[in-house]
Structure formats: structure tokens, C-alpha cells
Amino acid sequence: xxxxxxxxxxxxxxxxxxxxxxxxxxxxxxxxxxxxxxxxxxxxxxxxxxxxxxxxxxxxxxxxxxxxxxxxxxxxxxxxxxxxxxxxxxxxxxxxxxxxxxxxxxxxxxxxxxxxxxxxxxxxxxxxxxxxxxxxxxxxxxxxxxxxxxxxxxxxxxxxxxxxxxxxxxxxxxxxxxxxxxxxxxxxxxxxxxxxxxxxxxxxxxxxxxxxxxxxxxxxxxxxxxxxxxxxxxxxxxxxxxxxxxxxxxxxxxxxxxxxxxxxxxxxxxxxxxxxxxxxxxxxxxxxxxxxxxxxxxxxxxxxxxxxxxxxxxxxxxxxxxxxxxxxxxxxxxxxxxxxxxxxxxxxxxxxxxxxxxxxxxxxxxxxxxxxxxxxxxxxxxxxxxxxxxxxxxxxxxxxxxxxxxxxxxxxxxxxxxxxxxxxxxxxxxxxxxxxxxxxxxxxxxxxxxxxxxxxxxxxxxxxxxxxxxxxxxxxxxxxxxxxxxxxxxxxxxxxxxxxxxxxxxxxxxxxx
Numbered sequence: 390x391x392x393x394x395x396x397x398x399x400x401x402x403x404x405x406x407x408x409x410x411x412x413x414x415x416x417x418x419x420x421x422x423x424x425x426x427x428x429x430x431x432x433x434x435x436x437x438x439x440x441x442x443x444x445x446x447x448x449x450x451x452x453x454x455x456x457x458x459x460x461x462x463x464x465x466x467x468x469x470x471x472x473x474x475x476x477x478x479x480x481x482x483x484x485x486x487x488x489x490x491x492x493x494x495x496x497x498x499x500x501x502x503x504x505x506x507x508x509x510x511x512x513x514x515x516x517x518x519x520x521x522x523x524x525x526x527x528x529x530x531x532x533x534x535x536x537x538x539x540x541x542x543x544x545x546x547x548x549x550x551x552x553x554x555x556x557x558x559x560x561x562x563x564x565x566x567x568x569x570x571x572x573x574x575x576x577x578x579x580x581x582x583x584x585x586x587x588x589x590x591x592x593x594x595x596x597x598x599x600x601x602x603x604x605x606x607x608x609x610x611x612x613x614x615x616x617x618x619x620x621x622x623x624x625x626x627x628x629x630x631x632x633x634x635x636x637x638x639x640x641x642x643x644x645x646x647x648x649x650x651x652x653x654x655x656x657x658x659x660x661x662x663x664x665x666x667x668x669x670x671x672x673x674x675x676x677x678x679x680x681x682x683x684x685x686x687x688x689x690x691x692x693x694x695x696x697x698x699x700x701x702x703x704x705x706x707x708x709x710x711x712x713x714x715x716x717x718x719x720x721x722x723x724x725x726x727x728x729x730x731x732x733x734x735x736x737x738x739x740x741x742x743x744x745x746x747x748x749x750x751x752x753x754x755x756x757x758x759x760x761x762x763x764x765x766x767x768x769x770x771x772x773x774x775x776x777x778x779x780x781x782x783x784x785x786x787x788x789x790x791x792x793x794x795x796x797x798x799x800x801x802x803x804x805x806x807x808x809x810x811x812x813x814x815x816x817x818x819x820x821x822x823x824x825x826x827x828x829x830x831x832x833x834x835x836x837x838x839x840x841x842x843x844x845x846x847x848x849x850x851x852x853x854x855x856x857x858x859x860x861x862x863x864x865x866x867x868x869x870x871x872x873x874x875x876x877x878x879x880x881x882x883x884x885x886x887x888x889x890x891x892x893x894x895x896x897x898x899x900x901x902x
Contacts, residue, residue, distance in 0.1 A: 487510075488508050491505070492505060495586075497580060498584055498586070499524075501523055501530070501533075503520070503521065503522055504519075504520070504521040505517050505520055506518040506519045506520075507519070512544045513542055513544060514539070515538075515540050515542050516538055516540070518536070518538075519535065519537070526570065526571045527571065529568065529657070530565070531567060531568040531601070533563065533565045535592060536561030536562060537559055537560030537561035538557060538558075538559055539560060540558065541554045541556070550585065551585050552585060552586050553587045554587075556588060557590050557591070558592070558593075559592040559595075562592060562593060562594030563592050563595055563596070564596040566598045567597065567599050568600060584618065584621060584622060586623075589615065589617050590614075590616040590617075591613070592613070592614045592615075594611060594613075596610045596612075597630075608635070608636045608637075609630065609634070609645060610633055611632065611633040612630045612645055612648075613631045614628060614630055615628070616628050616629075624653065625651070625652070626652045627650070627652070627660075628652060629647070629649055629650075630647065630648040630650075631646075632646075637739060639707065639791060640707055641667075641708055642667050644664065644666065645663075645664060646663040646664065646673060647661075647662070647663045648660075648661070649662075653683075657683065657684045658678065659676070659684060659693065661676060661678065663675055664676070666701060672719075673698050674697050674700060674704070675695070675697070676694070676729055677694040677695075677726075678694070689732060692730050693728070695726060695729040695741055695743055696720040696726050697718065697727070697745065699718075699748070700717060700718065700719075701715070701718075702714065702715065702717070702745070705718070705741070705745070705787040705789065706789065706815075707789065709794065709817065709819070710815045710863060711758070711864070711866065713757060713758040713759055714755070715752075716747055716751070716752050716755060716783065717748075717752040718745040718746060718747050718754070718783070719745065719748050719751065720744065721744050721746055724744055727741060727742055727743030727744060727787075728742050728743075729741045738791045739790070739791065740788075740790035740791075741787065741788075741790075742786065743786065743787045744785075744786045745787060746782075747784070753779065754778075754779045754801065755776055755779070756779070756809075759859070760867065760871065761827065761857055761868045761870035761871075762774055762777065764871060765807075768837050768838060769829070769833050769837055769841075770836075771833075773806065777803050777806060780803060781802040781804040782800055782801065783800070783801050784798075784799075784800050785797060785799040785801075792816065793814055793815065794814065795812060795813070796812060796813045796814075797812045799811055799813065799825075807827070808852055809825050809826070810828075811823060811825040811826050812824065819863050821860060823858075823859040824856060824858055825857050825859060825868075827845075827854065827856075828850075828854045829845055829852060829853050829854075830853075831852065838878075839878065840874040840875070843877035844870075844873045
């Protein structure tokens with residue numbers, strides 16, 4: 390039989406109120422409660438909380454823990470994969486097969502045989518102990534060596550097959566040798582698409598030898614070279630040189646301020662160049678290429694514009710001219726520029742032609758060394774003439790090549806004291822020759838001896854003139870003023886004077902007059 394129901398089916402109002410009151414004041418979960426049954430018996434009942442089957446807060450916490458665990462696993466896996474990839478790429482980039490592929494690319498894009506020592510690379514940088522490039526005889530580029538290469542590398546280069554980065558620089562500098570090509574220029578085959586090396590190249594302490602390594606015709610030393618590739622296929626690039634020295638045999642040494650070279654279509658074109666005096670005090674020599682003509686290395690002459698500003702005249706005349714005239718000169722501000730020409734190959738040489746004048750702000754030209762200045766100082770009893778200063782006017786034209794240096798159309802004037810016109814030349818073997826028309830104030834000659842008045846017998850513009858022949862060598866210059874004075878003292882007009890005047894007129898009178 391079924392067990393008797395322990396709970397009554399009907400409650401009185403008082404019992405119902407009591408039960409509600411006990412529930413509202415119910416104890417915490419797990420506490421006991423005294424219950425009086427209908428039959429009067431009493432029992433203790435344990436209050437239990439009804440548990441819900443769906444708890445959102447607990448599920449969110451469980452899900453968050455699961456996601457954090459997954460994230461940690463993924464992060465660890467990525468780090469491991471990156472480490473494996475880095476190690477694998479490091480091994481691959483430094484393998485002999487990869488280095489060979491790099492050398493093959495260099496050969497394809499430069500046309501030179503390449504040697505790389507101590508090559509090293511990783512996904513973010515590259516480097517090498519040295520790089521050597523040797524071109525065939527048909528190229529004007531002969532040899533290049535760069536030491537201590539370092540550069541950054543974009544990690545995307547591993548996937549694109551093209552090295553990209555901001556800059557590759559050289560720690561130990563380098564040397565480039567240019568020479569006269571023999572034979573046809575080498576053909577660059579296999580160059581398709583973009584150049585596989587997209588960088589800016591910078592080389593401090595860079596040297597350039599023009600005309601071979603044994604006896605170069607010119608040197609640029611200690612400059613900082615920057616090569617910027619102007620397009621991705623590397624058909625155009627710009628080479629900039631800053632600082633350093635330019636040395637040319639028999640021409641002297643100059644400071645290099647700046648030079649720009651354009652490399653395009655297998656040729657080289659000079660943009661412009663600024664040279665400085667060796668002491669770098671003031672002044673500059675500017676070489677321009679307004680015709681934008683490429684450098685011709687076949688033996689033909691290359692022509693450029695030349696302007697000078699506040700430089701010593703000795704820089705234009707060179708160390709072989711001597712020091713009988715000194716001072717600072719500039720190109721004519723309102724006149725045509727000078728010209729500079731050079732040729733390569735057999736008969737290589739450099740020549741220039743520069744009209745010049747001394748500006749009032751520059752160092753005033755002075756003359757000394759010629760015996761006639763001492764004779765004039767003695768004859769006029771004025772020591773100023775031993776070393777005259779040309780503060781009124783000093784102009785002329787410097788013409789120079791490897792065989793001779795000339796001062797043409799020379800016009801020198803010291804205010805109220807002396808005037809010189811004519812031309813003078815010093816040959817490569819040291820011989821001097823020229824003719825100078827010397828003018829002295831007529832009033833000064835009145836107190837001079839008979840020989841001086843008779844020698845300076847032509848009178849123009851308040852000056853008395855005599856034509857003097859220059860001879861001797863640059864170390865011991867000579868003139869014939871003493872012989873003219875001696876001949877005049879005998880009372881006879883020397884025949885040499887008339888011959889000199891005729892020769893002087895022939896040289897200074899333009900053809901057709």
C-alpha cells in the first residue's frame with residue numbers, strides 16, 4: 390500500500406500564514422527548519438536551493454579561459470614558426486648557392502666579373518668584407534673595390550626576390566679606376582625588369598683614378614661618393630661627390646667642393662663641378678656642361694664652360710709658370726665664360742682659356758722677379774717700382790695646355806705709376822718668351838737719365854713707352870731693358886727697338902687690318 394502522505398492536503402489560514410512567514414524569513418541554504426505535521430508530530434527539514442541548469446556568468450568565464458589558452462598556444466606556435474623561418478632563411482641567405490646567385494645578378498647588371506669576400510646576410514641586413522668588380526677592356530670602367538659593406542634589408546626582399554633597403558654604405562672606403570676603353574663596349578644581356586638591388590649607395594673615403602692605376606692622368610681622393618639610382622630598371626643614376634682633393638700632374642692640386650655625374654645609356658655625363666683653392670680660404674672654380682654632352686673617351690676633346698671667382702692667378706697658370714705676377718682674379722662678370730677642354734686616350738691632355746680681371750675686393754696683383762723692375766726703380770729713384778702693385782687695372786687671358794702657359798691681352802696698370810700691356814709665355818721646358826710694352830709717367834722721366842728718356846721715346850696718354858722682350862727661364866727670368874738703356878746711352882737708337890715694335894704690332898693687330 391502506498392505510504393501515507395506526510396503532508397496534509399488542506400491548510401488552515403493560520404498555517405498558511407505561518408508557512409509563508411517562515412519562508413520569507415527562511416534560512417540560508419543547508420539550514421534546518423522545524424516542521425509540525427498535521428498529526429502533531431514534529432520533524433526537521435533541511436532547506437535546499439534549487440540549482441539552475443543554465444548559468445551565463447560561469448559559461449562566459451569558462452569561454453574566456455578557453456580563448457586565452459588558445460591565444461597562448463597560437464602565439465607560441467607563431468614564435469616557433471618565426472624562429473624556424475628566421476633560422477632557415479639565415480642558413481639559405483648564407484649558403485654558397487645563394488651567394489652564387491647574387492654574384493650572377495651583379496655580373497648581369499654591371500657587366501663586370503665580381504668577387505665577394507666574407508658575405509653575410511639575414512632577413513634585415515646584409516654585409517661583406519669586400520666587393521671587387523673587374524670590367525672587360527671595352528668598358529671605360531676598369532676596376533672597382535669597396536671594403537666593409539653594410540646595409541639594411543627590408544624583410545619583404547625574401548619574398549620578392551629584389552633586395553630593397555634605404556642605404557648600403559662602406560666602412561673602409563673604395564677605389565674606382567677609369568681607363569680608355571679598347572674595343573667594343575660589352576653587351577649587357579639578361580637585364581630584364583627591375584634591378585635586383587634597390588638601394589642608395591654611399592662610400593666615404595672614395596678615390597677615383599682617371600687613366601689607369603699605374604699613371605693616372607687625374608685623381609680624386611678622399612671624397613664621399615653617393616650613387617642614387619633614378620629608376621627601378623637602373624637605366625639612369627646620379628653619382629655625387631662631396632669633399633676631397635683633385636690632383637692633376639703638372640696642373641697642381643685643388644679642393645673638391647662638389648661634383649655631379651649622370652650615368653645613363655652606358656655613358657657618363659658631367660653635370661657640374663666646383664673646385665676650391667687648396668687652402669680653401671675663398672673663391673671657387675666652376676665647371677659647367679650646358680650642352681649636356683656625354684663624356685667622350687675615344688680621344689676626342691670634351692668642352693665645358695669655366696668660371697673662376699676670387700682665386701689665385703697661380704691656380705690657373707700652374708706651378709710651372711713661375712711667380713713673377715701674383716694676385717687674385719675672377720672671370721669677367723659681364724663677359725663670356727672661359728673654356729675647359731680635355732681628351733682621353735693617346736694624347737690625353739687638359740687645356741683651358743679664361744679671360745680674367747682682378748676685382749677691387751680681391752688681393753691686388755703685384756709683379757716681381759723681372760730685372761727691368763729693379764732698373765726702373767733705380768732710374769726713377771723710387772723703390773716702389775721694384776715690386777709694382779696694379780691697383781688700377783689688371784686683366785688678361787690665361788691660355789694653358791700641357792705644352793705652354795700664356796698670358797695674352799695682358800693689361801696691368803698701377804695708378805699714376807706704371808702700365809704694362811702685351812703677352813708672356815712659359816713653355817713646359819721652363820723657357821720664357823714674350824713682349825711687354827712698358828709705360829712710365831712722362832713727368833717721372835724728366836728727372837731720369839738720358840738713356841731712359843731715349844728708350845721710353847713713344848708718348849701716348851701721358852705715358853712714355855718702351856717695348857721690352859722677355860726671355861730666360863721661369864726660375865731666372867730675363868728681359869732686354871738693360872741692353873736697350875745701354876744702346877740708348879751711346880746716342881744711337883737701337884735697331885732692336887724698331888724690330889720689336891714691328892713684331893709687337895704684328896702680334897697684337899688682328900688679321901685683315
